[in-house]
Amino acid sequence: MYVAVKGGEAAIANAHQLLADRRRGDRSLPAISIDQIVAQLGLAVDRVMAEASLYDRELAALAVRQARGDMIEAIFILRAYRTTLPRFGMSVPVDTASMKIERRISATYKDLPGGQLLGPTFDYTHRLLDPSLLTDEPVAEPLRRTADESSMMRVSDILAGEGLIEGDGQMPEDHVPGDLTREPLEFPLSRDLRLQALARGDEGFLLALAYSTQRGYARTHPFVGEVRIGEVEVELDIPELGFAVSLGPVQVTECQMVNQFQGSAKNPPQFTRGYGLVFGQSERKAMAMSLVDRALRAEEFGEDIVAPAQDEEFVISHSDNVQATGFVEHLKLPHYVDFQAELDLVRRMRAEYDARNGVEKSDPIRDAAE
Amino acid sequence: MTDLATYNFAYLDEQTKRMIRRAILKAISIPGYQVPFASREMPMPYGWGTGGVQVTAAILGPKDVLKVIDQGADDTTNAVSIRAFFQKVANVAVTTKTRDATIIQTRHRIPEETLTAGQTLVYQVPIPEPLRFLEPRETETRKMHALEEYGLMHVKLYEDIARNGHIATTYAYPVKVEGRYVMDPSPTPKFDNPKMHMSEALQLFGAGREKRIYAVPPHTDVVSLDFEDHPFEIQHFDKPCALCGAEHVYLDEVVLDDKGGRMFVCSDTDHCEDRREHGHAGHLLAQQEAAE
Numbered sequence: 001m002y003v004a005v006k007g008g009e010a011a012i013a014n015a016h017q018l019l020a021d022r023r024r025g026d027r028s029l030p031a032i033s034i035d036q037i038v039a040q041l042g043l044a045v046d047r048v049m050a051e052a053s054l055y056d057r058e059l060a061a062l063a064v065r066q067a068r069g070d071m072i073e074a075i076f077i078l079r080a081y082r083t084t085l086p087r088f089g090m091s092v093p094v095d096t097a098s099m100k101i102e103r104r105i106s107a108t109y110k111d112l113p114g115g116q117l118l119g120p121t122f123d124y125t126h127r128l129l130d131p132s133l134l135t136d137e138p139v140a141e142p143l144r145r146t147a148d149e150s151s152m153m154r155v156s157d158i159l160a161g162e163g164l165i166e167g168d169g170q171m172p173e174d175h176v177p178g179d180l181t182r183e184p185l186e187f188p189l190s191r192d193l194r195l196q197a198l199a200r201g202d203e204g205f206l207l208a209l210a211y212s213t214q215r216g217y218a219r220t221h222p223f224v225g226e227v228r229i230g231e232v233e234v235e236l237d238i239p240e241l242g243f244a245v246s247l248g249p250v251q252v253t254e255c256q257m258v259n260q261f262q263g264s265a266k267n268p269p270q271f272t273r274g275y276g277l278v279f280g281q282s283e284r285k286a287m288a289m290s291l292v293d294r295a296l297r298a299e300e301f302g303e304d305i306v307a308p309a310q311d312e313e314f315v316i317s318h319s320d321n322v323q324a325t326g327f328v329e330h331l332k333l334p335h336y337v338d339f340q341a342e343l344d345l346v347r348r349m350r351a352e353y354d355a356r357n358g359v360e361k362s363d364p365i366r367d368a369a370e
Numbered sequence: 371m372t373d374l375a376t377y378n379f380a381y382l383d384e385q386t387k388r389m390i391r392r393a394i395l396k397a398i399s400i401p402g403y404q405v406p407f408a409s410r411e412m413p414m415p416y417g418w419g420t421g422g423v424q425v426t427a428a429i430l431g432p433k434d435v436l437k438v439i440d441q442g443a444d445d446t447t448n449a450v451s452i453r454a455f456f457q458k459v460a461n462v463a464v465t466t467k468t469r470d471a472t473i474i475q476t477r478h479r480i481p482e483e484t485l486t487a488g489q490t491l492v493y494q495v496p497i498p499e500p501l502r503f504l505e506p507r508e509t510e511t512r513k514m515h516a517l518e519e520y521g522l523m524h525v526k527l528y529e530d531i532a533r534n535g536h537i538a539t540t541y542a543y544p545v546k547v548e549g550r551y552v553m554d555p556s557p558t559p560k561f562d563n564p565k566m567h568m569s570e571a572l573q574l575f576g577a578g579r580e581k582r583i584y585a586v587p588p589h590t591d592v593v594s595l596d597f598e599d600h601p602f603e604i605q606h607f608d609k610p611c612a613l614c615g616a617e618h619v620y621l622d623e624v625v626l627d628d629k630g631g632r633m634f635v636c637s638d639t640d641h642c643e644d645r646r647e648h649g650h651a652g653h654l655l656a657q658q659e660a661a662e
Contacts, residue, residue, distance in 0.1 A: 008450035184406035184581040326416030341540035
């Protein structure tokens, strides 16, 4: 009985001890190290960093290990740590045009300045189980190109040259970017806050919503203008110094989705954009994010709001997996007080129903003392 | 990485506490109004009392005596866990005695013993918006509160009566606070609603996931919604508590066997123990003693 009177404390301690045992598993096997998780389960680490909004591979790997590989649990652990950290400043916008590129593909141009770079992708692999990975077979070194220091033009800039795509847009001079970790969300959101929420939103949820737009629930006729993965410098403005100082590089995945737009009374026919930016290597998430971002801009473009993916309050209120899992799983907590109240009501209504229908019924609740 | 676990008194940093205290002060100033606040991720899951925990963490001082209950009981697992959390991060004195506590954090119940001046009751709230199940959009419900447009709620209660002959809401029964805001009392059984009215204690409500704080200051009107010809009623139990013989208290039904055997005992464990210490005995306890 999980509410055993006076036993709660010991039961919880014992449960946690058992959890630690199961986490460690068979003691005759070596424990998996944080370095190994960082190096060999890198995409799991990336997802945890992205959805926890904290760029720290070691801590994310620790969370993955502590959570026994449960991603949402790991995200939760890392977020709960992140929230205790002071915010000491705001970075200047990262310049993804000067990204050190590891992968960059465009679906809209056969070739383009900088070229198409496949990078470390699952694309075009045949998903056949690989027996060589059952053992620790040596892995050949990859080919390397000589580093190209020049920045790689973004596809949106190519189209912008012709005036066929909406620009980056301008925020007012005095606009301070919102921070959803410091202010409660108030709908409707500005786009910076909406993108923040999407960037930490659940990959699976955004994937499903993005998919729904492709299947006709608010179709946006998308093309992958570009997906790029690589390292960008994060710089912080130091007011005392009067210039920005580099804090170091972070790996990000950026997706620019190019979408058709027929034009409206306010805007000429042109391509519009959906944007995705995610910590680490997470193409699926960045692409899904950019599709959902575009769908959520429906009102901006005067489009009819007809599908879930266009509904900001619906999407953003339910995209956070830490919130969602907490509330769904809280149903395991005892609810017997409320259940008692409902039981009482149902019994009363049932008795009334039976009386109306002339059903003879013996009371199933006998006094325990009988 | 070694100095990860250096947390402030009561876990939250002082800036966060200040932000929460401001929200609390605003909530006290506008009884029943839901104040948005920048809820933090807590080290327990959303939906498990993070709102209540943040409110408690923001008002807790080293001299406070804390009581935590869930379903009226001090020893339910989540109450144990939250109490242990505050012992760990704030090292405060804890108690199970209602009258000894300065702060009582609760989920789903209000203690049977009347609270007194100087005590604060902190409610854990899952869905702070009483209109949420009538209108899912926050943008709409905020407007409805602003315009004091509560017709929808009355229609819902009326439809209950038309369909069932009585109001079919048994917990989280909506109240009107100080004649202005309709408020969700959290999923306490409606049995507890009258205790909120003109209470001497300060009542604070925290909803972490939904990022809202609201309050009922001491000596405030709290009226359960009803109709003249269908006045508000609380639940009544046919039998007294099987252990302490208390009447007019909220009882839990405990299943004794697979033959329909049930007993009804106080949901408020402290109240029940206190009565038994003072020599009260219900029929089950009396039987046991007779058998020994």
